[in-house]
Amino acid sequence: MTVCDPSPKTALAIRVVLRIWLLSLLVWGLCGCSHLGYYWQSVSGHVQLMRAARPIPDWLADPATPPLLKTRLASAQTLRDYAVRELSLPDNASYRRYADLHRGAAVWNVTAAPPDALTLHTWCFPITGCIGYRGYFDLADARAEAARLRQQGLETHVYGVPAYSTLGWLNWAGGDPLLNTFIHYPEGELARLIFHELAHQVVYLDGDTSFNESFATAVELIGVRQWLAQAASPQARQEYARSDAQRLGFRDLTRATRTRLEAVYARARQDDGARSELAQQKAQVMTDFRQRYAQLREHWQIDAKRQAGYDQWVANANNAAFGALAAYDALVPAFESLYEQQQVQEPAQAWPRFYEAVRQLARLPEAERQRRLQALAPVSSPGPETPIHPAGD
Structure with a gap:
């Protein structure tokens, strides 16, 4: 594969980004050396990603591609145009x-939760607010952070992420590229x-991962x-139907397991006797989960890499892993209901009306926002799980 230096325009954009972020680092560094080190790896990791990216036409014209x-790149551009x-x-x-990172994940996220709850530990950042995960460009760094959190008595989960969003902040510098991790x-x-x-570039509410x-x-x-x-x-419809059936089966299993775990933890908080039995009851829930998964996977027909990703996730599943899943699906039924309302009222403008309705929700105080979301659809209604990828601690 031919590797070209960044274009003058791209190189200039990278230098500007680097200078802005270096200035930000000096300010954020007032928070302490450990934070400064984390922000530096974030800056340097993203700059490396930007340097690796080239316009799609360049890749298509390159005889070495x-x-x-x-x-796949042509297909992705068709999808990109459809999205607009x-x-x-x-x-x-x-x-x-497009960029080839020569690794299996764009970043590796770390999540953490206490042994007796599915509530995620949070980290707070200047732009995104407080979120329930921390991303690293190096797997070893992610594992080191997980080890530090385990020393504090937390359960941890490390997983590879194929893509992440810069929320539209860097579109002037080239935006978020397609990557080898998902192309x-x-x-x-x-x-x-x-x-x-x-969608993250349309609406993003600081500090509310769910x-x-x-x-x-x-x-x-x-x-x-x-x-x-x-x-x-x-063919695409057939492929999607197969993967969606597998995804829905796993979603139902993980949601049922989360519900059982939450019930165990709730009883333990209310009853000292139940708390003494928490470890045993929790272990039984996890054993049942893995047994039901083994039965479920017998009927799957998916590629070996995807299967390995699910197997690894199930083997390492804990409160931090289940808590991360909840962030992706807890409010999905409410948003789907909100879209359906716009579709009924004005089909031709359903998407713009939907986005504006979501923006209005984001402007509300948290308590009122949660009340309206719960009124749209019960939080316990089914929703999809976040994708499971072959990476882990």
């Missing part, structure tokens, strides 16, 4: 370039990811259903 990659034209998602620089996904799964990440991820997940699900009906090939 493998034919299969050219096909049919879903009213932003028309900007994001996902118009070879089946077409329907690729559509889901692109729609999801672009709101942000549930909204983006709702956009991805509604959007991919629309794409399947309007633009997908018969």
Whole structure:
């Protein structure tokens, strides 16, 4: 594969980004050396990603680009155009370039939770607010952070993430690129990811992971259903139907397990006798979960890499892992209901009206926002789980 130096425009953008972030680092460094080190790895990791990215036309014109990659890049651009034209998602620089990172994940996230709750430990950042995960560009750094948290008595989960969003802040510098970590996904799964990440550029509420991820997940699900009906090939529809059936089965299993764990923890908080039995009851719930998963996977027909990712997740599942899943699906039914309201009222403008309604929710005080979301759809209603990827602690 031919590797080219960044264009003068891209190189200038990288230098400007680096200078801005270096200035930010000096300010954030007042918080302490450990924070400064974390922000530096974030800056340097993203700059390396930007340097690796080239415009899609360059890859398509390069004779060294493998034919299969050219096909996937062309497909991704078709999906990107569909997102703008049919879903009213932003028309900007994001996902118009491609980078091969020569690794299996864009970043590795760390989540943590106490042994007796599914509530995620949070980290607070200057731009995104407080969120329930911390991302690292190096797996060893993520594992070191997880080890530090375990010393504090927390359960931890480390998982690879194929893509992340810069929330549109860096579109002027080239935006978020397509990556080797997901470009070879089946077409329907690729559509889901692109729609999801672009949704973060439409609405993002500082400090509310569940709101942000549930909204983006709702956009991805509604959007991919629309794409399947309007633009997908018969093969893509068949592939998606198979993967979706597997995903829904796993979703139902993990949701049922979360409900059982939450019940065990609630009893322990209310009853000292139940607390003494917490470890035993928790272990039984996890044993049942793994047994039911073994039965479920016997009926799956998915590729070996995806299967390995699920197997690894189940083997390492704990409160931190289940807590991370909850962030992606807890409010999805409410957002789907909100979209349906706009679809009924004005079908041709359903997407813009939906986004504006979500923005209005984001402006509300937290208590009022939660009340309105719960009124739209029960929080316990089914929703999709976040994708499981082959990476872990």
